[in-house]
Amino acid sequence: MADLALTDVMKTYGRGQVALDRVSLDVQDREFVVIVGPSGCGKSTTLRVIAGIEEETSGDIRIGGAVVNDLCPGARDVAMVFQDYALYPHMTVAGNIGFGLRRRGMARAKVHERVKRVAEVLEITDLLDRRPAMLSGGQRQRVAMGRAMVRRPKVFLFDEPLSNLDARLRVSMRSEMRRLKEHMPTTTVYVTHDQTEAMTMADRVVVMNSGRIEQVGPPMEIYRHPANLFVAQFIGSPAMNLLDATLTETGAEIAGKTHIALSGARDVGRQIVLGFRPEAVRPADSGMPARVRTLEPIGQEIIVEFESAAGTRISSRLPPDTQLKAGENVHLTVDSACAHVFDPRTGAALDSSA
Amino acid sequence: MTGRGTERLADLATYVIALVLIALFAAPLLWLVSLAIRTPAEVFLGAARFIPDQPTLANFEQILTDRTFGLYLWNGIKLCALGAMGALVVSVPAAYVFSRRSFRGASALMLGILTVQMVSPLVLLIPLYRYMERLGLLETHAAAAGVYMALGVPLSVWMLKASFDAIPKSLEQAAAVDGCSPAGTLFFVTLPLAAPGMASAFILNMLMGWSQFLVPFILLSRDQLQPISVAIFNFAGSTSASTTQLLAAACVITVLPAIAAFLALQRLIVSAIMAGAVKG
Ligand SMILES: Nc1ncnc2c1ncn2[C@@H]1O[C@H](COP(=O)(O)OP(=O)(O)OP(=O)(O)O)[C@@H](O)[C@H]1O
Numbered sequence: 001m002a003d004l005a006l007t008d009v010m011k012t013y014g015r016g017q018v019a020l021d022r023v024s025l026d027v028q029d030r031e032f033v034v035i036v037g038p039s040g041c042g043k044s045t046t047l048r049v050i051a052g053i054e055e056e057t058s059g060d061i062r063i064g065g066a067v068v069n070d071l072c073p074g075a076r077d078v079a080m081v082f083q084d085y086a087l088y089p090h091m092t093v094a095g096n097i098g099f100g101l102r103r104r105g106m107a108r109a110k111v112h113e114r115v116k117r118v119a120e121v122l123e124i125t126d127l128l129d130r131r132p133a134m135l136s137g138g139q140r141q142r143v144a145m146g147r148a149m150v151r152r153p154k155v156f157l158f159d160e161p162l163s164n165l166d167a168r169l170r171v172s173m174r175s176e177m178r179r180l181k182e183h184m185p186t187t188t189v190y191v192t193h194d195q196t197e198a199m200t201m202a203d204r205v206v207v208m209n210s211g212r213i214e215q216v217g218p219p220m221e222i223y224r225h226p227a228n229l230f231v232a233q234f235i236g237s238p239a240m241n242l243l244d245a246t247l248t249e250t251g252a253e254i255a256g257k258t259h260i261a262l263s264g265a266r267d268v269g270r271q272i273v274l275g276f277r278p279e280a281v282r283p284a285d286s287g288m289p290a291r292v293r294t295l296e297p298i299g300q301e302i303i304v305e306f307e308s309a310a311g312t313r314i315s316s317r318l319p320p321d322t323q324l325k326a327g328e329n330v331h332l333t334v335d336s337a338c339a340h341v342f343d344p345r346t347g348a349a350l351d352s353s354a
Numbered sequence: 355m356t357g358r359g360t361e362r363l364a365d366l367a368t369y370v371i372a373l374v375l376i377a378l379f380a381a382p383l384l385w386l387v388s389l390a391i392r393t394p395a396e397v398f399l400g401a402a403r404f405i406p407d408q409p410t411l412a413n414f415e416q417i418l419t420d421r422t423f424g425l426y427l428w429n430g431i432k433l434c435a436l437g438a439m440g441a442l443v444v445s446v447p448a449a450y451v452f453s454r455r456s457f458r459g460a461s462a463l464m465l466g467i468l469t470v471q472m473v474s475p476l477v478l479l480i481p482l483y484r485y486m487e488r489l490g491l492l493e494t495h496a497a498a499a500g501v502y503m504a505l506g507v508p509l510s511v512w513m514l515k516a517s518f519d520a521i522p523k524s525l526e527q528a529a530a531v532d533g534c535s536p537a538g539t540l541f542f543v544t545l546p547l548a549a550p551g552m553a554s555a556f557i558l559n560m561l562m563g564w565s566q567f568l569v570p571f572i573l574l575s576r577d578q579l580q581p582i583s584v585a586i587f588n589f590a591g592s593t594s595a596s597t598t599q600l601l602a603a604a605c606v607i608t609v610l611p612a613i614a615a616f617l618a619l620q621r622l623i624v625s626a627i628m629a630g631a632v633k634g
């Protein structure tokens with residue numbers, strides 16, 4: 001049990017390729033932090049630097065308050081589940097799970113006991129004598145988790161452990177991960193590019209983009225108050241609608257003369273980007289003129305894509321009984337309490353009194 | 355003609371060519387076996403009778419109970435094994451570094467190592483003889499095995515590099531996180547996984563050493579030091595018609611270990627131990 005802190009961690013590869021750009025992050029003891037971000041943004045690199053597999057170019061890493069920069073991976077007391085599982089193919093499942101304990105000099109009988117207990121929790125007891133080659137993807141994933149859990153390390157590091165499983169298995173492993181979290185609360189950094197995983201498992205979410213941390217916060221806070229345009233677009237599906245607009249005395253005016261009321265004082269005439277989630281927009285008797293492009297019924301709701309007069313796509317989540325036809329002309333109204341205002345140049349969120 | 359038909363024809367052609375090749379290589383071997391199981395009387399019949407009327411194993415018996423033949427066989431095995439072992443010991447670290455570290459000139463060096471393979475030992479024999487003479491190593495097994503080893507290194511480095519390359523780096527990283535030192539990782543993870551590759555390289559070196567003739571012929575002239583290949587040559591030089599069948603039997607016995615080694619090698623190459631290391 002320990003907290004984890006990264007301070008201004010930089011990582012550059014070869015000819016000055018920046019993989020991590022001044023990453024600072026504090027993870028509390030027993031906190032479950034999920035890092036999300038597009039491919040190549042530095043998620044894996046962050047984990048590898050924490051584990052000591054990759055050496056940081058500058059900055060400090062602390063585990064339990066102690067700087068671990070100069071410690072080798074084995075001495076940092078972290079456990080990692082790799083993106084490709086990395087099970088030792090020449091060892092049985094029991095051998096794989098017990099390897100770390102044996103290498104740390106634990107007695108054979110005690111290792112056996114610990115391996116058995118972990119196998120029970122993960123329900124892989126009957127697989128203990130098999131080799132990894134004889135396991136399914138889901139089973140391999142459990143073995144990889146078992147290998148990390150059995151060590152009872154200070155910090156767990158997970159690198160997209162569910163990314164190669166099929167959709168159904170992923171859902172069940174997700175709930176299993178949550179169960180594990182209750183069962184063995186441990187400081188955890190979990191990497192994924194699946195935002196559903198992030199939203200459902202995280203105590204706090206870290207959104208990364210090209211080597212930098214864009215925002216850190218509890219899942220709903222990130223969803224409700226994205227700090228900038230990148231986070232606004234990355235979190236949420238369908239993505240947040242973004243329209244160019246100009247601030248007026250009472251709100252914002254979108255091209256096409258539609259007016260949206262916003263509360264608070266503002267810089268009249270300032271160019272902004274107005275953002276609103278699909279659930280904050282719906283057809284009404286008056287408002288922004290738009291045409292229905294596509295309808296996607298997904299059971300409990302319909303995702304409708306509109307096209308505004310200016311040609312901008314606007315998506316909306318509507319109740320399943322909505323009566324709309326493709327090509328139909330409608331007016332849209334936006335729930336102004338859910339509108340976000342961003343600076344078009346810096347991308348930063350402006351609070352509504354800006 | 356249908357695509358299937360063309361395929362059939364191509365298959366047929368493959369078989370025909372394979373059969374011709376087999377015949378080409380098998381004929382001398384079969385001829386050898388035929389001679390080896392003849393009585394001295396039937397040897398005189400030559401090719402007229404391929405399958406002898408009175409096949410006998412007496413020639414093998416005589417060869418195998420011969421003290422000096424055993425010694426030559428042992429010399430041959432000893433030289434091969436020492437050479438192959440030495441080549442492996444030298445090649446493993448080299449191949450590991452080539453596989454796991456990137457450094458300036460790595461690929462040039464790899465190619466350089468391979469060009470050594472292209473130099474015929476014939477060219478080197480005279481200087482080698484002189485060096486060994488200076489070093490006082492003529493007439494020693496160490497010298498001959500050393501040369502076998504040197505000849506085996508280039509191919510071994512290439513083979514072993516390929517088998518190290520096939521081991522995912524994440525396995526070594528997992529071992530490091532699990533608490534292994536770099537040496538521990540090599541010992542517990544990398545080398546066991548490279549074992550089939552190392553065994554292949556070892557056997558291949560054994561085979562190359564087994565068929566080695568010129569090096570021991572030049573470096574070893576004392577009878578009791580000679581490996582089987584040189585001994586058979588000397589024996590053939592002194593042979594009379596009445597011992598042809600014995601010579602043939604000796605040759606057959608000499609070829610057998612090579613065939614066994616080759617079969618073992620094939621099994622190793624086919625076995626896919628890496629399956630299941632990573633997801634997929
Ligand atoms: N060994 C390396 N040499 C050079 N560049 C590297 C190396 N490893 C990673 N990079 C670069 O560093 C950046 C971050 O890589 P990283 O693996 O952390 O991405 P990621 O967020 O985990 O992506 P993914 O979701 O695809 O796994 C990428 O631009 C990548 O090209």
Ligand SMILES: [Mg+2]
Nearest residue numbers: 043044045083
């Ligand atoms: Mg990654």
